[in-house]
Amino acid sequence: MSPTGPAPLSPPPAGPPVVEARGLVRRFGEVTAVDHLDFAVRERSIFGLLGPNGAGKSTVIKMLITLLAPTEGTARVAGFDVVAQPAAVRRRIGYVPQMLSADGALTGYENLRLSAKLYGLRGPERKRAISEALDFMGLAEVADRLVRHYSGGMIRRLEIAQSMLHRPAVLFLDEPTVGLDPVARQAVLDKLRELKDQLDTTILLTTHAMDEADEICEQVAFLHQGRLAATGSPAELKAALGPGSTLDDVFIHFTGFAVEPGGGYRDAGRVRRTAHRLG
Numbered sequence: 001m002s003p004t005g006p007a008p009l010s011p012p013p014a015g016p017p018v019v020e021a022r023g024l025v026r027r028f029g030e031v032t033a034v035d036h037l038d039f040a041v042r043e044r045s046i047f048g049l050l051g052p053n054g055a056g057k058s059t060v061i062k063m064l065i066t067l068l069a070p071t072e073g074t075a076r077v078a079g080f081d082v083v084a085q086p087a088a089v090r091r092r093i094g095y096v097p098q099m100l101s102a103d104g105a106l107t108g109y110e111n112l113r114l115s116a117k118l119y120g121l122r123g124p125e126r127k128r129a130i131s132e133a134l135d136f137m138g139l140a141e142v143a144d145r146l147v148r149h150y151s152g153g154m155i156r157r158l159e160i161a162q163s164m165l166h167r168p169a170v171l172f173l174d175e176p177t178v179g180l181d182p183v184a185r186q187a188v189l190d191k192l193r194e195l196k197d198q199l200d201t202t203i204l205l206t207t208h209a210m211d212e213a214d215e216i217c218e219q220v221a222f223l224h225q226g227r228l229a230a231t232g233s234p235a236e237l238k239a240a241l242g243p244g245s246t247l248d249d250v251f252i253h254f255t256g257f258a259v260e261p262g263g264g265y266r267d268a269g270r271v272r273r274t275a276h277r278l279g
């Protein structure tokens with residue numbers, strides 16, 4: 001089934017959005033990966049960017065975190081323009097990529113210390129930030145263990161801890177639960193909710209798991225071939241499709257695709273490399 005156009009929008013939230021894209025375009029030669037995208041994310045919320053492989057989700061995130069320059073349009077993150085003020089944007093965001101980013105040859109503490117140095121944290125401030133991150137993510141007892149011996153869920157929580165050391169206003173996550181078993185996945189989702197509720201962090205994530213998006217996201221946007229196909233709360237989008245509809249049904253309706261299904265250090269690396277290659 002082909003998309004039928006954007007679903008009706010909810011009334012916009014009060015106050016300025018913390019992430020905003022207007023007419024956002026990214027072309028790679030003759031290929032348009034992102035096509036005039038408009039959306040906004042309110043503060044202290046969890047926003048899901050959804051769609052099939054190749055829909056443009058990772059490209060959108062890379063533009064918002066200043067790794068890719070837009071071909072056209074504008075985007076602002078935490079009040080700053082991603083093109084005109086990239087350094088200011090970077091200071092106020094955290095990013096957890098799809099690919100494995102923790103170093104298995106280092107301990108959890110050493111990974112965090114390295115990240116803290118990169119963020120410019122020093123002395124007592126660095127020690128305090130690392131200690132708080134370990135406690136918050138439930139990793140204090142394994143801080144001195146090599147990360148290659150962590151489970152997939154522990155690795156993902158460590159990577160989130162690394163991204164949060166400097167208390168960013170916005171946290172971007174690309175497929176945060178890919179390759180995780182149900183227990184580890186739930187632990188990661190619970191921690192993301194705690195980040196939003198306890199630290200007032202705004203979270204923008206991509207996922208192929210519609211049940212996950214339905215559970216954790218207050219607002220979602222479906223992309224299809226780089227364009228916005230539908231946006232709203234999961235409840236609104238399901239209701240618009242009819243009684244008994246699921247977010248899987250919404251996904252299929254607006255993209256025409258079936259939802260694709262999404263261990264240890266080696267397993268996590270292999271699964272994320274495959275997911276990254278597929279887009």
